[in-house]
Amino acid sequence: MFKVLAISLNTFKEAVRNKVLYFLLIFAILIIVFSSFISDLSIAAPDRLIKDLGLASIDFFGFLIAVFVGVYLVYNELDKKTIYTIVSKPIDRYQFILGKYFGLLITILVNMVIMSIFLFAVLYWRETFASDKLSNLLYPEVSSGKREAIANLQLHYYWFHVQTFFIAIGKAVATLFGYSEAVTAGLLRVIAFSALGLSIITAFAIFYSTFSTPTLSAVFTSLTFVIGSLSEDIVRYAEKLAEKAGGLAALAGADVLKYNFATWAVQIVPNLAYFDKRAEAIHGPAAMEVPAILGPTLSDPWAVAYGLLYTAGILCLASLIFNRRNFK
Amino acid sequence: MIVIETKRLTKVYTHDFIDVEHGRLRFNFMRKTVALDSLDLEVREGEIFGLLGPNGAGKSTTIKILMGILFPSSGSASIMGKPLGDKSVKASIGFLPENANFYDYLKGEEFLDYYGTLYGLGKAARRKRIDELFELVSLPPHAPNLPLKGYSKGMLQRIGVAQALLNDPQVVVLDEPQSGLDPLGRKEIRDIILKLKENGKTVFFSSHILSDAELICDRVAILNRGKLSTMGDLDTLLSSTIKDWEVIVSGMSAESVAELRPHAIKFLERERDVLFVFDKEEPVRDTLRRVVEQNATLVSLSPRRETLEEYFIREVSKKPAQEAKTDSKSRSAANV
Numbered sequence: 242m243f244k245v246l247a248i249s250l251n252t253f254k255e256a257v258r259n260k261v262l263y264f265l266l267i268f269a270i271l272i273i274v275f276s277s278f279i280s281d282l283s284i285a286a287p288d289r290l291i292k293d294l295g296l297a298s299i300d301f302f303g304f305l306i307a308v309f310v311g312v313y314l315v316y317n318e319l320d321k322k323t324i325y326t327i328v329s330k331p332i333d334r335y336q337f338i339l340g341k342y343f344g345l346l347i348t349i350l351v352n353m354v355i356m357s358i359f360l361f362a363v364l365y366w367r368e369t370f371a372s373d374k375l376s377n378l379l380y381p382e383v384s385s386g387k388r389e390a391i392a393n394l395q396l397h398y399y400w401f402h403v404q405t406f407f408i409a410i411g412k413a414v415a416t417l418f419g420y421s422e423a424v425t426a427g428l429l430r431v432i433a434f435s436a437l438g439l440s441i442i443t444a445f446a447i448f449y450s451t452f453s454t455p456t457l458s459a460v461f462t463s464l465t466f467v468i469g470s471l472s473e474d475i476v477r478y479a480e481k482l483a484e485k486a487g488g489l490a491a492l493a494g495a496d497v498l499k500y501n502f503a504t505w506a507v508q509i510v511p512n513l514a515y516f517d518k519r520a521e522a523i524h525g526p527a528a529m530e531v532p533a534i535l536g537p538t539l540s541d542p543w544a545v546a547y548g549l550l551y552t553a554g555i556l557c558l559a560s561l562i563f564n565r566r567n568f569k
Numbered sequence: 570m571i572v573i574e575t576k577r578l579t580k581v582y583t584h585d586f587i588d589v590e591h592g593r594l595r596f597n598f599m600r601k602t603v604a605l606d607s608l609d610l611e612v613r614e615g616e617i618f619g620l621l622g623p624n625g626a627g628k629s630t631t632i633k634i635l636m637g638i639l640f641p642s643s644g645s646a647s648i649m650g651k652p653l654g655d656k657s658v659k660a661s662i663g664f665l666p667e668n669a670n671f672y673d674y675l676k677g678e679e680f681l682d683y684y685g686t687l688y689g690l691g692k693a694a695r696r697k698r699i700d701e702l703f704e705l706v707s708l709p710p711h712a713p714n715l716p717l718k719g720y721s722k723g724m725l726q727r728i729g730v731a732q733a734l735l736n737d738p739q740v741v742v743l744d745e746p747q748s749g750l751d752p753l754g755r756k757e758i759r760d761i762i763l764k765l766k767e768n769g770k771t772v773f774f775s776s777h778i779l780s781d782a783e784l785i786c787d788r789v790a791i792l793n794r795g796k797l798s799t800m801g802d803l804d805t806l807l808s809s810t811i812k813d814w815e816v817i818v819s820g821m822s823a824e825s826v827a828e829l830r831p832h833a834i835k836f837l838e839r840e841r842d843v844l845f846v847f848d849k850e851e852p853v854r855d856t857l858r859r860v861v862e863q864n865a866t867l868v869s870l871s872p873r874r875e876t877l878e879e880y881f882i883r884e885v886s887k888k889p890a891q892e893a894k895t896d897s898k899s900r901s902a903a904n905v
Contacts, residue, residue: 247686251672258674325666326732329636330687331659567639569582 244332245340252314252344261309266352269302273359277367288364288424289523295360296428296519300435302356303349304442304466311345311446312458324568335560342447342556349439354417357432361413361425368424369405427522437548438516442466444552448559451566468506469513479503511551515544572740572771573612573635577644580605580630580795604630606795607644612773612788617766619782619803620775621877622792623885628775629667631792632744635773636664648740660688663733667744667775669725673718677708677728680717681735688736695735702731705764707757723754730761741765743774747781759785783877791884798884803877812875813848816856817868825859842868 256262276294280287318324318341327337369375378401380388391397416425445465449458468475479500486492492500539547584600605627612618620628633639635646637654651658671680678699685695703713706727712720720728726749733741746762747755755778762772762785776782782789783803790800799806813834819842826843830836832855835846847853853870860867875883 244687244689247683251675251683254674255672321670322666322668323670323672325633325636325638326664326669326671326684327687328638329659329662329664330684331656331689332687333656565640568633569639 245336245343248327248337248340249343249347252341253347255317256310256314256345256348259310259313262306262348262352265302265305265309266355269298269352269356270359272298273356273363277363280367288367291360291363291367292428292523293519295356295363296431296435296523299353299356299360299432300439300517303353303435303439306349306352307345307439307443307446308459308462308466310348311443312450312455312462314341314345315447315450316455316458319568322568328568334564338447338451338556338560338563342444342559345443345447346440349443350436353432353436353439357417357429358410358413361416361428362409364424365409365412365422366405368422369409375401431518431522434516434518434544437545438469438511438513441511441513441548441551441555442469444555444559448555448562451559451563465510466513468510470517472507472510472512473514475503475507511547515539515547570614571611571650572614573610573618573646573648573773575608575610575631575635575644575646578605578608578610578631578634578641578646579603579643580627580634580639581642603795605634605641608792608795608797610790610797610800612771614771615766615769616787617762617772617785618774619786619789620773620792621777621779621782621789621881622775622798623777625794626792627795628792629744630795632664632666632742632773632775636662636666636742660736661739663736663738663741665729665733665743665746667748669729671717671725671729671732674716676714676716677703677720678713680728681732684732685735690736698735698737699731702734705734706731706761722749723751726750726754726758730758734765738770740771740773743772745776746774747776747778755781779878779881780876789877791881793885807874807877807880810875810880811872812879813846813873814850814853815869815871815873816845816847816853817870818843818845818856818860819866819868820863821859821865822863825863829856829859 273291273295276291276298279294280290283290315338318327324337328334375398379391379394379397381391383389412420412422416429419429421427421429442462442465446458446462449461453461482496482500482503483489483492486496489500580603582602582604584602608627608631610620610631620631622628630639634641635648635653637659646653648655648658648662672683675683681699681702682695685698690698699713708724708727708731712724712728717725717728726746730743730746733743741762743762746758750758759781762774765772766785786803788800788802789806791798821843826838829845829852832847832849832852833845834848835844837844845852845856847856857867857870859865
């Protein structure tokens with residue numbers, strides 16, 4: 242156990258030295274912060290746009306980290322031959338795979354936490370300015386219906402911004418530990434599920450890199466993510482195909498292949514829609530139509546079980562392959 | 570007691586099906602290379618064993634199989650009587666790979682601490698051992714806090730040796746420990762190996778620096794083209810082949826010198842001193858007899874053993890001629 246932990250920590254140390262990581266993180270934060278400006282263009286619900294964009298960024302950039310940092314982690318050990326000294330130590334190879342996996346997962350989680358803090362902070366910041374707190378502060382009511390500007394107005398104006406900034410950050414950090422206001426209600430759950438979905442993708446990144454080159458692993462991992470995220474749409478597409486032809490039996494030619502590919506791909510690849518709770522949190526629990534082939538949406542505990550089992554299965558496969566590898 | 574034993578250990582590499590060679594695609598249908606061919610080795614407890622051979626002889630392949638980095642194609646091997654991959658055995662082995670590369674972002678101390686954890690050492694034990702090792706491999710005092718990417722080649726090799734000794738191993742396996750080091754660095758590695766032997770450890774190492782191997786090895790094996798060429802005691806291997814005798818005499822009659830001279834392969838005369846080098850024993854006896862008869866002085870008589878390097882070159886260069894035919898046959902068969 243300590244050995245796996247040691248490998249994880251070393252993997253984390255290696256990952257945080259990767260410049261790609263910072264590039265991705267800065268880009269994600271820029272998107273989250275700028276979404277606040279873009280949202281002013283939205284007439285109906287600016288906050289929804291920020292949440293939508295922010296949560297999508299957290300998920301997507303988490304995925305990008307899994308791909309661009311993850312696929313090199315095992316490869317680097319083989320390429321630099323550090324694996325020689327590792328396998329000669331009294332550890333099992335599966336412990337190495339687990340260590341790499343958890344190291345990458347820690348990296349992704351830390352980044353998700355940082356991105357989340359920014360998202361929450363932006364929401365709290367906007368919330369404060371949407372209220373009339375600032376105008377009340379600068380133009381206090383002297384008598385009923387009569388307002389006058391405060392002395393040192395400019396100073397108070399700036400001081401309020403500084404205060405709001407630190408309060409927003411403070412609240413954002415508190416939100417990670419369960420604090421919530423109306424504006425951030427339910428978001429932590431969305432991010433947690435997003436992390437669970439990414440833990441499967443991370444396992445896939447490690448799995449592919451035990452037997453292929455970084456480029457191929459990146460392609461495979463991306464395909465897995467895309468197919469997994471779109472699995473419900475793919476099934477709908479397959480059903481549409483059959484519907485158009487007038488029943489399954491009437492499918493012909495290339496459509497049969499398409500139908501079979503779609504239904505098979507969805508069976509093999511994890512259904513990441515189980516972990517996408519964004520729509521539910523932002524727009525309320527609307528009754529979404531779920532294709533029959535996937536069965537009913539899973540309740541939270543079942544979704545968690547599904548995620549953990551899938552991850553464990555993929556890691557087992559990765560270990561099996563890695564166990565038999567010769568390191569030239 | 571036999572510490573490392575291999576029985577008919579064989580490793581065959583199958584090439585990738587498609588390969589880019591010199592910018593051209595090459596299809597390798599069932600193309601195979603035999604890296605190691607039925608190797609039988611025995612390393613005994615407490616000895617320094619040298620695995621020698623030219624480049625591509627299979628030294629590293631052997632070591633990688635023993636360390637669980639490669640799996641053998643056939644044959645078997647055991648370390649301390651247990652099959653390869655046994656974790657309890659790994660816990661008492663130290664290993665330094667060839668041209669070892671480590672995590673260059675870690676500081677010297679962090680690196681050893683990480684590997685110490687992989688050996689399952691507790692925190693206090695790690696701390697104590699790491700301090701000892703920095704001293705043993707004589708790294709400069711700033712080394713523990715310097716990231717490995719700031720290490721010189723010699724320092725890297727030393728910290729590589731240190732990581733191999735973290736667990737105070739019974740068996741130490743070193744792959745080309747002296748490659749890339751200056752003479753001083755090579756001497757330090759030699760001293761460390763000798764110190765390990767003093768402490769009762771078994772050292773198994775590969776090298777192509779034969780002069781260094783000759784100085785410290787108890788026994789050697791010479792590999793050539795994946796096959797065992799010779800294995801044995803360094804003393805018996807070399808003393809069984811006395812190359813020549815060097816005799817220096819003083820005050821011998823000019824007549825005798827003229828008679829002996831045709832038998833010598835090397836001859837040198839300076840004032841009263843004469844130096845002969847004979848490659849047979851008979852003229853040596855003759856010279857000694859004459860020295861006694863003429864009351865001349867024997868300045869020195871030294872039978873000169875073959876050096877390991879000469880022995881090695883002889884062993885390695887005689888084999889291909891014998892095997893050339895069978896070898897090319899098997900290769901072309903594999904190429905089909």
